[in-house]
Amino acid sequence: MVQLTTQQHRSNIGNQLCLVIIAMIIFTLVACSSDNKEVANLEPPRPTFVPEINEATSFSGPLIRAGQNSVGRFIRNGIYSATNHYAIDQRFETAVPVQPTADQNVTNDFSTTNTQEVGVDEADRIKYNGDTLYIAADSQWHLEQQVPAHVRVLERQTDFSLAETAELPLTDNYSYIDGLYEQNEHLAVLSNTGQIYTLYTFAPEPWLPLESQLLLDIYDTSIPASPLVKNKIKIDGTMLSSRRIGDYLYIVNGYTASVNGLNTSAASEKEQLANYLAILDTPDSDLMPKIYIDGDEGTPLNQPADCMIPQQASEQDGYAHLLTILRINMTNISDISSSCISAVAEVMYMSTDNLYLTSTSENQTILHKISLDSELTYQATGAVDGVIGWRSAPNLRLSEYQNSLRIVSSDYSSGEPIHKLSVLQQDGDQLEVIGTLPNEAAPEPIGKPGEDIYAVRFFADRGYIVTFERIDPLYVIDLALPTNPKLLGELEIPGFSNYLHPLDNGYLLGVGQQVNPRFIPEEGDILDDTNVEDEPVSEEGMKVSLFDITDPSNPVEVNNLIYPQSYTPVEHDYRALTVLNTGGSYKLAMPLETWGVSKTEERRIWWTQNSLLLLEVDTTSVTPELIQRNKLTVKPETEHYIYGGQDRSVIHGQEVYYIHGNQVWHSQWVEGGDILGPY
Numbered sequence: 213m214v215q216l217t218t219q220q221h222r223s224n225i226g227n228q229l230c231l232v233i234i235a236m237i238i239f240t241l242v243a244c245s246s247d248n249k250e251v252a253n254l255e256p257p258r259p260t261f262v263p264e265i266n267e268a269t270s271f272s273g274p275l276i277r278a279g280q281n282s283v284g285r286f287i288r289n290g291i292y293s294a295t296n297h298y299a300i301d302q303r304f305e306t307a308v309p310v311q312p313t314a315d316q317n318v319t320n321d322f323s324t325t326n327t328q329e330v331g332v333d334e335a336d337r338i339k340y341n342g343d344t345l346y347i348a349a350d351s352q353w354h355l356e357q358q359v360p361a362h363v364r365v366l367e368r369q370t371d372f373s374l375a376e377t378a379e380l381p382l383t384d385n386y387s388y389i390d391g392l393y394e395q396n397e398h399l400a401v402l403s404n405t406g407q408i409y410t411l412y413t414f415a416p417e418p419w420l421p422l423e424s425q426l427l428l429d430i431y432d433t434s435i436p437a438s439p440l441v442k443n444k445i446k447i448d449g450t451m452l453s454s455r456r457i458g459d460y461l462y463i464v465n466g467y468t469a470s471v472n473g474l475n476t477s478a479a480s481e482k483e484q485l486a487n488y489l490a491i492l493d494t495p496d497s498d499l500m501p502k503i504y505i506d507g508d509e510g511t512p513l514n515q516p517a518d519c520m521i522p523q524q525a526s527e528q529d530g531y532a533h534l535l536t537i538l539r540i541n542m543t544n545i546s547d548i549s550s551s552c553i554s555a556v557a558e559v560m561y562m563s564t565d566n567l568y569l570t571s572t573s574e575n576q577t578i579l580h581k582i583s584l585d586s587e588l589t590y591q592a593t594g595a596v597d598g599v600i601g602w603r604s605a606p607n608l609r610l611s612e613y614q615n616s617l618r619i620v621s622s623d624y625s626s627g628e629p630i631h632k633l634s635v636l637q638q639d640g641d642q643l644e645v646i647g648t649l650p651n652e653a654a655p656e657p658i659g660k661p662g663e664d665i666y667a668v669r670f671f672a673d674r675g676y677i678v679t680f681e682r683i684d685p686l687y688v689i690d691l692a693l694p695t696n697p698k699l700l701g702e703l704e705i706p707g708f709s710n711y712l713h714p715l716d717n718g719y720l721l722g723v724g725q726q727v728n729p730r731f732i733p734e735e736g737d738i739l740d741d742t743n744v745e746d747e748p749v750s751e752e753g754m755k756v757s758l759f760d761i762t763d764p765s766n767p768v769e770v771n772n773l774i775y776p777q778s779y780t781p782v783e784h785d786y787r788a789l790t791v792l793n794t795g796g797s798y799k800l801a802m803p804l805e806t807w808g809v810s811k812t813e814e815r816r817i818w819w820t821q822n823s824l825l826l827l828e829v830d831t832t833s834v835t836p837e838l839i840q841r842n843k844l845t846v847k848p849e850t851e852h853y854i855y856g857g858q859d860r861s862v863i864h865g866q867e868v869y870y871i872h873g874n875q876v877w878h879s880q881w882v883e884g885g886d887i888l889g890p891y
Contacts, residue, residue, distance in 0.1 A: 261481065262488045266529050268293040271522035272578045274593045274641040275553055280496065280517035286554065287469050287499050287516070288491045289530020295474050295487055322864040323792045323801075328607060331564050333456040335391020335402055336787045338860045338871055343368055344436045345862065346399060348389040349874040360385040363392070363401055366876065366891060367436055372867045374876060374891040377437040383427050383444055393456045397434040398442070398542045400461055402454060403427045426451045426465060430542055443545045447513070447538070448501035453560040455567075456542075457584070463538040464560050464569065465513075467501035470532065500552075501536060505545065513538065514552035520590050521554045537567060537588050551588040555580055559600055561610040566591070568610060568617065572599045577621050579636070579643055594643025596634045598623035604667050604710045605786060611670030616694045617643065620658075620668045620677060631658040631665055633675065635694045649689065649697040656699060658687060666724065669712035674764070676720065680708035686722070688764040700764040707755050710783035716796040717831040718762035719770075721838075723782045723789070723802070726755040726774045754778040754804065758829060758838035771838050773827070778806040780825075781857045792863040799881065800827040801868060803859035804843075822846060822856045824870040826881060842883045844870050848890070 268290045278286070325336045337348040347364040365378035380401065382389070387403040394400075405425045428445040449467030456462065471494050478484045502510035513536050522529075531554050541547035555578075556571040567582045577600055581591040598621030600606045609620040616635050623630045635647040650657055659665065659679030667678040675689035675697075686709070690698040709722030753776035760768045781788040782802045790801040802825050810817045826842040848854055854873040862869040866881045875890035 259485070259488065259492070262292070262484050264528055265289050265293050265296075266526075268531050269529075271524045271529075272573050272576065272593070272595050273522055273524045275520035275555070275580070275590055276523045277518070278521050280515070283516040283519045283521055283554075284496050284499065285527065286521045286525055286530050287532055287534070288494070289528070290532030290554075291469055291471055291474075291491050291530070292488055293530055294532055295476055296478065296484060320792075321794075323790045323799075323862055326786050326789050326791060328561070328786070329563055331457060332562055333393060333395075334787065335393060335454050335456075336860070337389070337391065337858060338862070339392045339394035339399070340862045340864075340869075341394055342864065344433070345374060345869065345876070346392055346394060347871060347874065347876070348392055348401075350858070351388070352874065361387065361389050361403070363389070363399075364874070365433075365436060365439060368864075372864070373878060373888065374869070376891065378439055380429075380431065380439060383429060383446075387427055390451060391454065393454075393461060393542070394433070395456060396459055396543055397432065398459075399431040399433045399439065400456075400542050401427075401429040401431070402451065402463075403429070404451065424450050426463070428461075428463075428540070430545070444506055445540075445545075446504040446510075448503075449536070452535070452557050455562045457564065459541050459543045461540045461542050462562065462567065462584075463536075463540070464557060464567075465501065465536045465538055466533065466557065467536065468533050469499045471498075501534070503548075513550050519552035519554060535569065537582055539584075539588060549586070549588060551582065551590065553580065553582075553590060559606045559610070561607045561612075563612040566612060568612075570600060570610070575599065575623060575625055577619070579617070579619070581617075581638065581643060592638045592641045592643045594636050594645070596621050596632070596636070596645060598630070598632055601665060603665065604784060608670075608786075609665075609668045611675075613670065613672065613691070614694075616646075616691075618670055618675060618691060620665065620675075622665060628662050629659070629664050631677075631679070633658065633677075633689065633697055635691070635697060637694070647693075647695040647697050649699065651697070653696065654699055658699075659685065666708045667710055667712050667722070669714065669720075671714040676712050676714075676761075678709045678712065678722070678724075686759065686767055688761055688767055690764070701767050703759070703767040703769065705757070705769050707752075707757075709755075709757065711786060711789075713789065713791070715798060715829060715831050716793065717836075718760065719829065719831045719836060720759040720761050720767075721800070721829070722755075722757040722759060723780060724755055724757075725779070725783070726752045726772075728752050752776060754780050754783075756802075756825075756827065756838060758836065760836075770836065773838060773840055775804060775806065775825075777808055778804050780804050781859060785857070788857075788859060790861045790863055796830070796832040798829045798831065799841075799863050800829065801825065801861040801863055801870075802827070803856050803861070803870075803872070805856035805859075820853060820856075822854070822859065822872050824859070824861055824868070826868065841881060842879075842885070844868065844877065844879050844887055846870060846872055846877050846887065846890070848873055848875060 322342050327334045339346045345366045349362050349364050351361040352359050363380040366374040367377050384405050387405045390402045426447040430443040431439040432442045433439045449465045452464045452466050454463045471491050474487045496516045497512050500512035503513050504510040536552050538550045557569040559570045561568045569580045571578050576595045579594045583589045583591050600609050601622050611618045620633050633649040634645050636643045637646050663679040663681040666680045669676045673692040677687045686703045688700045690700050707726040709724035711723045713721040755774050757772040758770040760770050780802045792799040804823045804825050806821045823845040828839045828841050860871040870877045877889035879885045879887045
């Protein structure tokens with residue numbers, strides 16, 4: 213037997229201890245790993261009751277990017293609240309966007325769509341590029357068969373007649389065309405499936421999901437006679453409005469997240485818990501609207517982590533409605549970007565730099581500002597007292613100029629409307645009011661007692677407001693100093709303007725209605741219960757006025773044209789007005805619908821007549837005047853009444869095209885020219 217020395221013995225003991233320690237460490241690590249694995253596999257306990265969740269509502273404060281978990285919880289709370297409470301926030305009411313500032317068509321010898329802002333195109337039922345006319349043809353019944361909505365393509369011939377060269381069907385035969393865009397040999401056709409709600413009509417309550425989709429068909433029109441389908445896109449939700457700058461199409465889309473199979477009549481705690489658990493189990497991706505390009509399976513437009521929700525929202529709050537601001541390159545479909553906010557939108561206004569969305573909450577107008585930068589970044593939120601209202605074109609009550617947003621709102625809470633002009637500028641994530649009218653230095657109210665606002669228009673550093681109850685005051689406002697708006701002058705005349713169009717050289721066009729002067733009291737009249745003041749105001753017919761505002765302290769009506777028993781769709785839709793400005797000399801065309809009753813021995817016959825007014829104003833003349841140059845009266849091939857509210861026109865040099873229904877007529881600008889068509 214070999215004897216170990218003391219040193220060797222100690223060394224062996226040390227080695228054995230090391231082995232024991234190493235074994236213990238390995239055992240501990242394995243045990244910890246096993247424990248961690250078990251912990252990782254543990255799922256959070258399933259709720260056994262529904263937590264307290266507030267009724268769904270929108271907020272008036274700034275928005276924040278709160279992260280995926282918070283956004284997911286906020287949307288799910290909104291879905292549950294809508295299912296359980298049927299919360300009612302408000303309905304939206306709005307009208308169409310409007311018409312442009314002056315000089316939009318100076319570089320062309322043909323007219324294009326009138327828009328609110330120069331350089332920001334708006335969708336319309338016609339588009340014309342000088343050679344090709346595209347018309348969104350409405351669905352019609354013909355020989356007991358329905359002809360689905362489609363796009364007519366008509367090419368201009370050398371004699372300015374038109375020849376149809378193509379007809380473009382829609383992806384869905386039951387869809388409705390919401391508007392067209394034409395740019396850089398590409399045509400974009402926007403249509404909707406299901407029930408149609410846009411900013412131009414009553415929008416649905418945002419907590420009630422609609423089975424609807426926005427359809428976007430993009431055509432390559434480099435060969436107009438043979439347009440080629442380039443892309444077919446579907447987007448979940450409902451388009452609220454759209455605009456185009458260059459090749460980029462901007463769309464604001466509303467979508468209400470929902471979960472199929474929920475028990476909307478759940479009353480017991482068990483039934484409500486079942487709804488809540490079903491909502492919790494819904495993947496985040498299923499809460500987002502999807503975009504489907506050229507028949508693919510669809511991808512979410514946004515990720516929850518990228519959506520903005522109200523900063524004021526608590527863990528108990530929620531809202532299931534999302535607005536997606538989407539930008540699509542019409543010529544390159546791979547170039548798409550979007551941003552997402554939880555908000556309500558009633559009106560959209562867009563400048564060349566920013567997009568604004570407004571909604572109404574507790575007698576205030578809430579405004580959200582989104583930059584048109586590469587990320588479509590949310591900027592700020594603000595509020596002004598009162599609401600935008602519903603007359604004429606509400607988006608015309610907003611205007612951005614030199615980093616200031618101007619807005620006109622009305623407070624109806626006291627019974628008689630009180631009107632205010634506010635100027636806002638961005639400060640951090642807030643839109644702060646920096647100036648108002650009336651104010652301490654200028655306390656005179658906008659409008660007399662009882663008068664409502666019928667038209668608003670901003671042009672550079674001036675604002676124009678028309679109020680009306682029994683007479684039409686036109687107000688001219690100085691906005692050169694945003695912190696101190698001033699009332700410069702006013703003009704009172706019979707009737708009212710629903711729409712104002714700035715012209716060159718200090719002139720303004722007003723389009724509206726004339727009222728019977730016998731119902732208007734004279735200055736100094738003593739009014740009592742038997743006075744004409746109690747008689748209803750009688751609208752006598754469509755009225756077009758030319759105003760001279762070269763002296764803003766003393767605006768003057770130069771002259772007017774009145775058309776009894778008539779109206780023009782320009783009064784509620786700016787796009788019906790066609791403008792061709794050549795160095796201050798204007799050609800103006802607007803549809804006119806006239807009605808009346810013919811009496812015979814046997815019966816009374818109601819009749820209508822559709823025509824196109826051709827007007828001229830030369831603002832460079834020593835004495836400018838509004839002149840009627842011609843009036844084109846047409847009769848459709850069918851005897852059925854066709855509403856004239858969608859009538860449009862195009863001016864190309866001395867040639868005129870008049871679109872009524874789905875048909876087109878052609879004539880010359882000069883009086884007495886033949887009316888050719890319909891095409």
